[in-house]
Amino acid sequence: MKLYTFDIAPNPRRVALFMQYKGITLDTQQIDLGKLEQFSDSYKAINPDCSVPALALDSGDCLVDVVAICSYLEGVYPDKPLLGADNLERAQVLGWMHRLYLSGFMAVADMLRNQGDMFKDRALPGPDKVEQIPALVSRGRDRLAGFFRQMNSICETRDYLVGDSLTQADIDLLVVCEFAAWVKETVPESCAALLAHMARVRAALPAS
Numbered sequence: 001m002k003l004y005t006f007d008i009a010p011n012p013r014r015v016a017l018f019m020q021y022k023g024i025t026l027d028t029q030q031i032d033l034g035k036l037e038q039f040s041d042s043y044k045a046i047n048p049d050c051s052v053p054a055l056a057l058d059s060g061d062c063l064v065d066v067v068a069i070c071s072y073l074e075g076v077y078p079d080k081p082l083l084g085a086d087n088l089e090r091a092q093v094l095g096w097m098h099r100l101y102l103s104g105f106m107a108v109a110d111m112l113r114n115q116g117d118m119f120k121d122r123a124l125p126g127p128d129k130v131e132q133i134p135a136l137v138s139r140g141r142d143r144l145a146g147f148f149r150q151m152n153s154i155c156e157t158r159d160y161l162v163g164d165s166l167t168q169a170d171i172d173l174l175v176v177c178e179f180a181a182w183v184k185e186t187v188p189e190s191c192a193a194l195l196a197h198m199a200r201v202r203a204a205l206p207a208s
Contacts, residue, residue, distance in 0.1 A: 001026055001027065001055060001056065001057055001058060002026065002027045002028070002029065002055075002056045003015070003026045003027070003028045003029070003053060003054070003055050003056075004028075004029050004031050004043070004046060004047065004052055004053060004054040004055075004056065005028060005029075005030065005031065005052050005053040005054075006030055006031050006032060006033050006052045006053075007030065009033060009052060010105060010108075010175050010176070010178075010179040010182075011051075011052065011053060011066050011105075012052050012053045013175050013178075014066050014070075014168075014171060014172055014175050015053050015066055015069055015070065017171045017174075017175065017205060018070050018073065018082055018168055018171060019073070020205060020206055021080060021082060021166070021171070021204075021205055021206065022073070022077050022079065022080045022082065023079075023080070023206075024073060024077050026055075031043055031052050033052070038050040038051065038052060039127065044127070046062060047062060047064050048127065049064055049125070049126055049127070050125070050126055050127045051064060051125050051126070053066065053069060055069045055072065055073075057072075066097070066101075067094060067097055067098070070082070070083065070097075070168055071083065071094075082166070082167050082168040082171070083167065083168055084162060084163065084167060085163060089162050089163050089167070092161075092162045092169075093161075093162050093167045093168055093169045096161050096162060096167075096169035096172070096173075097168060097169060097172050100169070100172045100173055100176055101172070103143070103147050103150075104144070104147045104151075104173070104176035104177075104179075105176050105179065106140075106143075107140045107141075107143035107144040107147055108140065108144060108176065108179050108180050108182065108183055108185070109140075110136040110137065110139065110140030110143070111136075111137050111140035111141060111144070111183040111185075112182055112183050113132070114132045114133050114134055114135075114136040114137050114140070115132065115134060115137050119132065120132065123136075140183075141183075141185070144180060144183075144185055147176075148177075148187055148188060148191050148194060149191065151173065151191075151194050151197075152190075152191035152192070152193050152194040153193075155193035155194045155196070155197040156193040159197075159200060160200075161173065166201065166204045170197070170200075170201045170204075171201060171205075173197065173198075173201070174197075174198050174201045174202065177194070177198055
């Protein structure tokens with residue numbers, strides 16, 4: 001297997017923390033998004049979606065979605081499970097990963113990609129040109145504020161999103177909250193339960 005990634009980007013970080021917790025080491029190559037290496041012909045041959053991460057398998061198949069990559073690696077490396085202790089928890093973790101992506105990651109991405117020259121004609125990931133929509137910046141900010149409030153309410157009722165121990169859902173929540181810094185937003189102090197959850201997750205992860 002070989003992992004194509006870019007460590008500082010949020011989706012690669014979700015996989016990196018998954019691997020770090022489980023003690024997984026893979027052959028890895030950095031694809032520098034700042035240098036637009038994701039659009040190189042050599043990388044397009046691996047992942048035509050021009051996104052990271054991508055996990056190239058020895059079979060010749062390639063997984064390009066975080067949920068798919070984590071699910072595959074969980075099967076290969078079952079120790080220290082992060083996708084739930086049983087079928088119900090697994091379904092709940094996958095549901096949270098999807099929900100956090102739509103409600104949290106996409107809110108930040110709307111703010112990030114719909115302003116400035118860095119993402120001009122690249123308002124959405126992928127090989128096609130997509131025009132920026134500046135109005136999505138303010139909408140993204142409103143969505144993110146609502147996301148923080150909602151997640152704080154949920155974190156007031158439990159230590160972890162699923163079950164009684166760390167799962168990938170908790171890791172994803174930490175990553176999206178950290179990703180907000182890319183658009184100069186942070187979890188407000190009023191969201192004390194969410195901030196405590198972030199500290200709990202950081203403490204559960206091995207030192208990098």
